[in-house]
Amino acid sequence: MELLNPDLEKNTTFVHPAYFIISGFIDIPDMKYYYVFLFFVYIVSVLGNTAVMGIICLDHTLRTPKYIAVFNLAFADLVGSSALVPKVFDIFQFDHPYIVYNDCFTFMFFCYACLSMEPLNLVALAYDRLIAIIFPLHYQVKVTHRFMFSLIASFWLFASSVVVIAVVPLTTLSYCKSVVINSYFCDYALVHRLACNENMIRTSL
Template sequence: MNSTFVRPLGFYIGGFQSLPYSQYYFLFLSIIYLATLFCNFFLMVIIMYVESLHTPKYIAIFTLSVIDVSYSTTIIPKSVDAFLFGSKFVLYETCLTQMFFVLFFSAMESFSITILAYDRLISICFPLQSVTINTNTRMIRIILISACIPLMVDVVTVYLITRLSFCRSTVINSYYCDHGPVFNLACNDFTPNWMAAYFGIVTFFCVPLAFIVISYICIVSALLKIASTEGRKKAFKTCTTHLSLVAIFYIPLLAIYLTSWIRLSVDTNTRIFNTSLAATLPPLLNPVIYTLKTEEIMVEIKKIFKRKIAN
């Protein structure tokens, strides 16, 4: 570490500087955040309240809702505070803390969707053994193990930021303390940070997506062996909800990463706008899709409302 090493007091959130009326967009994000909290807490209460939903599948869905709330909370409130109330300065330690939790919960979002693919795989490809293979205890164990991996990787990723010197600009070209825009401000070599970023993309997004694709190849193969057309349709219907989640979460991310890899020139505001929607819309849509498209949940909601009306 040489004499030119500079650790700033903090950073300035500089995204959307040239975008007119950006405050309206962040007002929109505020509404999304409140709706996200309501929808996810509603789904969590239903799962907790109804004993018949205490199964591996719904443990995974409950975990996804917890992650959705946490992921949104790490990004939206501070972004709204910065762009609606002008509080754009973020202390160095606070910035790194936000960066860690955003990296962690985005990885956990990906892993949670992958765990739901695993649940579908076991249920459809091994229907007779699914009860013994996929128990509540095993599901909890899988979730805990999946949390340990991003925890360790993201600690190292954020630690590498502390080795960087910021002797020029401290204005982050994003709407929060985004890992890539932060290390790109460094004066010294940030190759290790760049490698950590790509390792994270491959480990937490590419590998889970590959597992999901392989899972559905196996699922489709199993479905084709079902003699009854009605049985085949019923089994595939249970997968459509999960496939919706996969599309909503991974397609925007793939678009963002592909434009980065092929070095396609994208307007800064467009890039930030796309990344913000990719990070904030899935946590809102996940519980809505699972509530509306899952028969067991809709049946239980109707029962609860009927009891309330009867009382």
């Protein structure tokens, strides 16, 4: 499905479509069986991550700096999968390939922010183990609850800032040629390619 605007070069206003169309995997035969598997994996992920967070909250012996990072890892995975899978399931299983313009970028932000947090969270866990191995006698002093909370918060701030800096400029571009995203979600690169080159040049000047 194409949206064409031949007068774009004469028009300096932004062209923002009402929606995008997610077209990835639509032509693959027997996709409904894959969605059953996807739904099963998502339910297991939700139950598993929720159980991990619940156990850490309820068990006082697990309220250590290391388990703060484990809790955050489960939280990031839960939010990321919840931002991605339900919409994918709705698009392809119930034949609702349309996603509202603003929702697309919100969707993009949460997916990429949570995806970025997972390796950063593993860095926090790796640092925790490194200090425990190299400085076992000073571990309690070097790795405190306050330190781990600050580290996790700084990682969230960093990941969110990077994603915002990357996503916000996309909202200033015009989408005059097509609204079809050939992917299973609002992929940054594919949405960027849909923008009109002429307007991209104007916005960068």
